[in-house]
Each structure stands twice: as structure tokens, then as C-alpha cells.
Amino acid sequence: MEATHYTRDNLADKLRAHGITPTHQRIEIAYALFSRCEHLSADQVMAIVNERHSETSKATVYNTLNLFLEKKVIREVIVDPSKVFYDPNTSPHYHIYEIESGRLTDIDAADVRVSGLPPLPDGMVTEGMDIVIRVRSA
Amino acid sequence: MEATHYTRDNLADKLRAHGITPTHQRIEIAYALFSRCEHLSADQVMAIVNERHSETSKATVYNTLNLFLEKKVIREVIVDPSKVFYDPNTSPHYHIYEIESGRLTDIDAADVRVSGLPPLPDGMVTEGMDIVIRVRSA
DNA sequence: TCGTCGAATTAGACGGAGTCCAATTCCCAT
DNA sequence: ATGGGAATTGGACTCCGTCTAATTCGACGA
Numbered sequence: 001m002e003a004t005h006y007t008r009d010n011l012a013d014k015l016r017a018h019g020i021t022p023t024h025q026r027i028e029i030a031y032a033l034f035s036r037c038e039h040l041s042a043d044q045v046m047a048i049v050n051e052r053h054s055e056t057s058k059a060t061v062y063n064t065l066n067l068f069l070e071k072k073v074i075r076e077v078i079v080d081p082s083k084v085f086y087d088p089n090t091s092p093h094y095h096i097y098e099i100e101s102g103r104l105t106d107i108d109a110a111d112v113r114v115s116g117l118p119p120l121p122d123g124m125v126t127e128g129m130d131i132v133i134r135v136r137s138a
Numbered sequence: 139m140e141a142t143h144y145t146r147d148n149l150a151d152k153l154r155a156h157g158i159t160p161t162h163q164r165i166e167i168a169y170a171l172f173s174r175c176e177h178l179s180a181d182q183v184m185a186i187v188n189e190r191h192s193e194t195s196k197a198t199v200y201n202t203l204n205l206f207l208e209k210k211v212i213r214e215v216i217v218d219p220s221k222v223f224y225d226p227n228t229s230p231h232y233h234i235y236e237i238e239s240g241r242l243t244d245i246d247a248a249d250v251r252v253s254g255l256p257p258l259p260d261g262m263v264t265e266g267m268d269i270v271i272r273v274r275s276a
Numbered sequence: 277t278c279g280t281c282g283a284a285t286t287a288g289a290c291g292g293a294g295t296c297c298a299a300t301t302c303c304c305a306t
Numbered sequence: 307a308t309g310g311g312a313a314t315t316g317g318a319c320t321c322c323g324t325c326t327a328a329t330t331c332g333a334c335g336a
Contacts, residue, residue, distance in 0.1 A: 023302085023313065042293075057315050062294060081214070081222045082323090083293065096258070099265060107256055116250040117271070120234070124273040127237060131269050133255070135262040161284065161331085180322080195286050200323060220294090221322070 006034040018071040025049075025056045029064045033074060033088040039104040041083045077104060079132050094131035107131075144172040156209040163187075163194045167202045171212060171226040177242040179221045215242060217270050232269035245269075 011030045012022040020026065032048040033040060040048070046061045065086055068074045077085040079097045085104060092109035112131070120126065149168045150160035158164065170186040171178060178186070180199055187194045203224055206212045215223040217235045223242060230247035250269070258264065 021312080025314075058293095059295080059316075060314055063314080076219070078216055078219055081216055084219045098259070098262065105259070111256070112252065112254040114250065114252050114269070118245055118249065120271075120273055121236070121243070123276050124236065125276045127272040127274050129269065129271045131252070131267065133258075133267045134265040135258055136265050138261055138263045159283080163285075196322095197287080197324080198285055201285080 006031065015073065018073050020067060020071055020073070025060050026064050026067075028056065029061065030068070030073070033086060037088055039077060039085040039087050041085055043083075045086070078130075079104070079134075094133075096133045096135060099134055099136045107133075144169065153211065156211050158205060158209055158211070163198050164202050164205075166194065167199065168206070168211070171224060175226055177215060177223040177225050179223055181221075183224070216268075217242070217272075232271075234271045234273060237272055237274045245271075 008027050008031055011027055011034060015022040015026060015030060028049050029045055032045050036048075042061055042065060045065065046056070046058060049056045049061065065074070068086075069076055072090060075087040075090055077087050077095060079085070079095065080102065087104075089106055094107040094109060094112065096105040096107060097103075098105075114129070114131075146165050146169055149165055149172060153160040153164060153168060166187050167183055170183050180203055183203065184194070184196060184199045187199065203212070206224075207214055210228060213225040213228055215225050215233060217223070217233065218240065225242075227244055232245040232247060232250060234243040234245060235241075236243075252267070252269075
């Protein structure tokens with residue numbers, strides 16, 4: 001992560017750099033995710049964006065999150081069968097999931113080494129590897 | 139995995155061993171999972187169990203799968219945001235997920251070594267570690 | 277064998293996450 | 307200014323899974 005401070009302006013540039021037309025709603029959604037640098041679910045994003053006045057519809061929130069995913073502006077974290085989390089950190093990393101609270105924490109992939117994996121099925125290429133460590137209070 | 143051949147009788151014993159009263163429906167659901175030794179979603183289980191005549195309700199399928207989970211007869215695999223898979227293999231292992239087809243394959247955990255993981259948050263204990271390798275055709 | 281009683285099952289209503297669609301609004305290029 | 311394609315919208319809709327209240331099952335004792 002290079003840029004530590006996100007403004008609506010540099011987020012607009014970031015979206016353009018990924019081939020996305022920046023609109024008010026898209027910028028606000030990006031700002032919700034990147035300024036907090038947290039893992040948020042769709043309805044959390046929705047709630048943050050509409051905190052003051054209702055500004056963005058549910059359809060737009062989902063459209064936008066899926067667009068961001070497709071253009072690799074954010075990542076998806078699947079740990080809870082009931083909802084997806086969206087992750088503004090796109091550098092290689094894994095997750096610790098606190099089962100009771102639902103809290104997610106990042107683990108930098110640079111520090112982790114995995115060995116002994118079998119060869120992939122024929123004609124297949126790796127799209128990515130997810131590691132989730134599920135923890136609970138002792 | 140010791141037993142390679144599952145009968146309704148030895149599955150009934152298996153359920154008893156896990157503290158579960160074996161009933162017709164529960165045995166059929168266990169049989170669907172263990173005889174195929176595949177990763178199935180709840181509706182796949184439902185379809186298999188009701189292939190001939192409708193015998194088991196949706197509520198019972200979900201009740202039973204959750205009961206099996208709780209008693210650790212099976213495991214849950216969360217790779218697809220739209221549905222959960224149930225895994226009759228409870229020995230330590232990881233997964234390869236073919237994104238396009240949705241197919242899941244096991245990787246024996248005995249062969250895999252992971253190093254460089256950070257310490258857990260204070261007062262937390264590991265409940266389990268999931269590794270999913272997402273692949274697609276080249 | 278029969279009756280009893282708690283456990284298991286059931287149908288169907290319900291809930292919540294996410295998608296779809298047709299209508300409107302926005303905003304850029306001219 | 308304005309025309310048109312893209313973006314947004316509300317609301318209906320789908321789908322997975324849960325809940326509930328009523329019924330059925332089946333083990334056990336008489």
C-alpha cells in the first residue's frame with residue numbers, strides 16, 4: 001500500500017486508472033471502503049454512504065461493488081455463508097476470521113510460505129489462493 | 139479414511155458414535171454424502187434423497203445438515219457466495235475450486251506445510267484453517 | 277400388543293441478500 | 307443548449323435458508 005491518505009480526487013483517478021468512469025456514487029462507495037480500509041459488507045457500505053441523506057440506491061451499491069470487483073479495484077472475501085465482504089486491500093494477503101465477532105484481519109502474504117501443494121488439474125491455471133484462519137476466544 | 143464402503147447400517151453406527159439418533163431421513167442424507175464422497179450443496183442433497191419419491195422435506199435436510207455440522211460428522215466449505223457445500227471428508231484437508239464448473243477437489247493437508255503465519259490475536263485459539271486454490275482453464 | 281410421550285419431521289410462511297427491469301436522470305460531446 | 311448513451315433508481319422478484327406450529331414417528335413400559 002503506497003498511498004495512505006485517500007481523497008475523493010485521488011480515488012477518482014484510481015477509478016479512471018482501472019477503466020471506470022468516476023461518478024458521485026462510485027466515488028462515495030470507493031471512499032467508504034478505502035478511507036476506512038476495512039472489510040465491509042454490501043449493507044454496511046450502503047449504510048455508510050447513506051448516513052446523512054439517502055443518496056445511493058441498493059441497486060447502485062451492488063452494481064458498483066460488482067464493477068469494482070470485475071475491474072479488480074477491490075477483492076471479495078468469502079468467509080460467512082450469509083454475506084460477502086469487500087476488501088479494499090488488493091495486495092496479496094490472507095485473513096484471520098474471528099468467528100464470534102465476524103471481524104476480519106489481514107495477514108501479509110509476503111511473510112507466508114506454503115509448500116507441498118499438488119500440481120493443478122490439467123489445463124488449469126491458478127487464479128488465486130485464499131487462506132482463512134478461523135479463530136475464537138479461548 | 140479407513141472405511142471405503144458405506145452401508146446404511148454402518149452409517150447408523152457412525153451417527154450414534156457422534157451422539158445422533160439415526161432416523162430414516164438422517165441415514166439417507168448421510169448416505170447421499172458418504173456413498174458419493176462428494177461435495178454437495180443442500181439442494182443437491184435434497185434432490186438425491188428425493189429422487190424416487192418425495193421423502194424428505196427441505197426443513198429436515200437443513201436441520202440435518204446443520205446437526206451433522208454441529209456434531210462434526212461433516213464439514214462446511216464456503217467458496218461460493220451463493221451457496222454452501224457440505225463435505226463428508228472430515229480429515230484435515232484443503233480445496234481446489236474450479237471457478238467455471240464449481241467443482242471442488244480435496245488436497246490432503248498432510249502433504250502441505252504453511253510457515254510464517256503471525257501470532258494469533260490475544261486470547262484467541264485456532265478453530266481451523268481453510269485454504270482454497272481458485273483455478274480456471276488456461 | 278397397545279398407549280404414551282418426547283423427539284423428529286413437515287408444509288408453508290417468512291426473512292434477508294442479491295438481481296433484474298423498465299423508467300428516469302445524469303452528464304459529456306457537439 | 308441539446309441529444310444520446312451511460313448511470314442510477316425503486317420496486318418487484320428470486321433464491322437460499324430459517325422459523326413455527328401442527329403432525330407423525332418410534333422407543334419404551336405396562
